[in-house]
Amino acid sequence: MNSVRKRRLLFVILLSGSSLLAVFLVICALRQNINFFFTPSQVVAEGTRKGVRIRLGGMVEKGSLTRKEGLQIQFQLTDFMHQMTVIYSGILPDLFREGQGVVALGYLTEDNVFLADEILAKHDENYMPPELVKMVKSKNGL
Amino acid sequence: MSAYAIYVWPCYFLVFVLLAAHVVSVILERRKIFKIIFRVASSLKPKSEGYTPSK
Amino acid sequence: MLAPLSRIISPKYCYQITGYLIPWLSIICAALMLYGVVGGLYFAPADYQQGDGFRIIYVHVPAAFLSLMIYTVIFVSSSIYLIWRVKLADIVAQRSAALGATYTIIALFSGSLWGKPMWGTWWIWDARLTSELILLFLYVGYMGLRSAILDTNRAAYAAAILAVVGMIDIPIIHFSVEWWATLHQGATLAKLAKPSIAEEMLYPLLAMIAAFTFFYITLLCIRVRLEILKREFKTQWVCTLCT
Numbered sequence: 001m002n003s004v005r006k007r008r009l010l011f012v013i014l015l016s017g018s019s020l021l022a023v024f025l026v027i028c029a030l031r032q033n034i035n036f037f038f039t040p041s042q043v044v045a046e047g048t049r050k051g052v053r054i055r056l057g058g059m060v061e062k063g064s065l066t067r068k069e070g071l072q073i074q075f076q077l078t079d080f081m082h083q084m085t086v087i088y089s090g091i092l093p094d095l096f097r098e099g100q101g102v103v104a105l106g107y108l109t110e111d112n113v114f115l116a117d118e119i120l121a122k123h124d125e126n127y128m129p130p131e132l133v134k135m136v137k138s139k140n141g142l
Numbered sequence: 143m144s145a146y147a148i149y150v151w152p153c154y155f156l157v158f159v160l161l162a163a164h165v166v167s168v169i170l171e172r173r174k175i176f177k178i179i180f181r182v183a184s185s186l187k188p189k190s191e192g193y194t195p196s197k
Numbered sequence: 198m199l200a201p202l203s204r205i206i207s208p209k210y211c212y213q214i215t216g217y218l219i220p221w222l223s224i225i226c227a228a229l230m231l232y233g234v235v236g237g238l239y240f241a242p243a244d245y246q247q248g249d250g251f252r253i254i255y256v257h258v259p260a261a262f263l264s265l266m267i268y269t270v271i272f273v274s275s276s277i278y279l280i281w282r283v284k285l286a287d288i289v290a291q292r293s294a295a296l297g298a299t300y301t302i303i304a305l306f307s308g309s310l311w312g313k314p315m316w317g318t319w320w321i322w323d324a325r326l327t328s329e330l331i332l333l334f335l336y337v338g339y340m341g342l343r344s345a346i347l348d349t350n351r352a353a354y355a356a357a358i359l360a361v362v363g364m365i366d367i368p369i370i371h372f373s374v375e376w377w378a379t380l381h382q383g384a385t386l387a388k389l390a391k392p393s394i395a396e397e398m399l400y401p402l403l404a405m406i407a408a409f410t411f412f413y414i415t416l417l418c419i420r421v422r423l424e425i426l427k428r429e430f431k432t433q434w435v436c437t438l439c440t
Contacts, residue, residue, distance in 0.1 A: 035378040036323040093317030129242035147249035153307040183436040
């Protein structure tokens with residue numbers, strides 16, 4: 001490759017490299033804010049202040065869902081290392097169930113209970129017809 | 143369960159409309175370009191007919 | 198040694214080759230599209246959780262995948278243009294942008310319609326969705342930049358720079374669900390692992406991805422030919438085409 005083309009190649013590499021560096025620095029600066037939610041372990045570890053609006057994400061623990069008066073529900077949100085009590089009053093997304101992933105938007109109260117005013121269901125990447133689900137469940141002895 | 147299905151049809155419809163729009167735009171552009179080329183080619187013709195190649 | 202290569206990238210040769218390919222490409226595309234749509238809407242069984250709503254996947258995933266792939270093509274072509282000044286590379290980049298933007302719009306729109314029943318919201322600013330929206334801005338910016346600058350060569354150069362700088366968005370989109378906590382789920386079709394989707398659901402999906410790809414390639418061939426004609430209309434071989 002002659003020197004003109006070598007120079008142009010260097011230019012392209014430098015251009016991509018500098019945009020990569022710029023974006024990398026921006027991402028490092030924003031790191032915590034890019035995460036869409038905190039897990040219960042992160043909340044415990046970082047000692048999030050009470051009353052600050054955050055998003056909490058995890059799995060609804062099986063058997064922990066209880067319905068209170070009106071539309072209010074209470075459940076345990078877990079990331080299999082820590083868990084947190086969540087209280088929510090309102091309409092739930094259709095995919096909300098026990099054993100399903102959720103993201104709750106709200107804040108932590110004084111007695112370490114998370115008061116949510118919005119619940120989003122998180123879907124995993126598996127797609128199966130119902131017969132396959134029964135097969136998988138019976139194989140795992142559920 | 144079938145309540146979700148109502149969201150499916152707009153997606154397929156949008157795909158159909160947009161891809162068809164692309165096909166239509168390609169056809170229209172093709173017509174336009176060939177019209178221009180025809181005009182250019184026919185205007186050049188008399189010149190090339192009178193051209194005697196040097197041997 | 199490079200002589201045959203320079204013949205291949207000449208406009209006239211490219212015009213002839215693409216002319217031969219287009220009928221075959223369109224037949225393949227139509228067949229794949231037919232199988233994908235019919236298979237996706239009819240033959241694939243309903244999902245155990247979402248019922249028939251998951252069928253949006255047959256439109257959403259191919260569009261999203263193509264939106265990334267086409268931008269990568271634009272990036273590679275732009276780099277070739279910047280380094281070797283190959284005109285054909287610039288033509289390929291220029292004529293790929295419109296369909297790339299279209300696929301991005303389809304991905305965002307179908308994703309939004311899917312998100313409402315699945316997650317409970319039309320839109321959120323998580324890493325995956327935000328970076329895909331930025332990709333749309335990149336496409337629109339690329340096309341706008343090209344049309345704003347009147348001189349073809351300068352427009353090509355400026356647009357190529359934009360394409361190279363914007364390429365960093367592609368790995369961000371792809372890996373966003375792995376690097377950060379997002380509402381958008383992880384990849385169903387990972388490269389080497391077994392896909393986490395049932396087989397009867399998988400095949401129409403692969404067919405739709407291939408169909409969208411062939412649609413892009415077919416339209417690209419047609420559009421590249423038209424651009425070649427537009428740029429070379431004063432030459433001898435173009436005039437003899439119409440006589």
